[in-house]
Amino acid sequence: MVTFGGMIDRNRDRQLVRAALRRSRVVALLGPRQCGKTTLAREFVPAQSDNYFDLEDPNSLARLAEPDLALRPLKGVVVIDEIQRRPELFPILRVLADRKPLPARFLILGSAAPSLLRQSSETLAGRLETVILEGFRLADLGHKAQTKHWARGGFPLAYLARNEADSFAWRRQFLQTFLERDLPQLGVQIPAVSLGRFWSMLAHYHGQIWNAAELARSLAVNESTVRRYLDLMSGVFMVRQLAPWHENLAKRQVKAPKIYLRDSGLLHALLGVATTRQLEGHPKVGASWEGYALEEMLKALRPDEAYFWATHNGAELDLLLIHRGRRIGVEFKRSATPALTPSMRVALADLKLDQLMVVYPGQRRFPLGRGIEALPLNEAALAV
16 A cells, blocks of 8 residues: 555546646646545645635635635635535636736636536536546555545545445445435435435446346335436436447347446445455455446556446346447456356457457456456556
């Protein structure tokens, strides 16, 4: 584990934010609450600075009573934390970001995607660059931390808890607070009980093809309602909808998205899995590891596009990446000795893959066939 100033070193995220601030007038650092956005932002602007505004702090709110007067004189990087609490600031930021010469750049922090911060995407179009922060990644922690990271997830306070019981208790409390406080602050009017039931059900569908009709029947609501719930949970970075890849192949292809809970620790909390030993024996252990490894690949590579592929004849590929003009296939196998399968050969040929990796939790890299290689998770992103 690498530390920086007594904390986990998030050098990759720091570099991404720094590069975005060089390119863009306004940078949105977005991600779920408690994922470390504030800690990272304070590496650019100290909390005591006149250039730092925390919209949960009464003092900051008082300073922004006249936002134009407060923000216009500032120079350098200006941080506005929890921007979703004051959406009326977006038109002012547009005016300030259009000044020439530009005296200040704005780093705004929020807990929802631009689709939920609609004013940001409309008002700041062409001026805003988004950086997504998703908690600790395996590369921040080192490969020896893989099992702990998988079990507890990437939220800093969950990962750094003194023991498994404390980590599980924090995650359970996070789930409750998120439903009862955080979502209403975003203007969500759906009852916490309804969303909680939906979230728990999604945990059991983790790694499966989306089936709106089945979930709607289980919740006694219509399909458009469960679709709205899904889009909401995706917009607050709790759920990933992995889109299907389909092109003009002869085979009939699956065209519904695949659903994953983005943080493995929250998945385990929803499933009631409190310890690593319980996880190893749980029926969802394979799906959990697949989702964990998939998220780590996406965090590490930040590909141009990401899909899964499946046909109604049974051929499938867990992850298809379009990265720097290449087609890269990834299969996830929670096995000490992953083996070549007919489905891998079909995917390699039908999708015209430049590379096919089988990512597994072992330590050794070895070939499985022509153009197909087994790789440990911590090495997979480096092999692209």
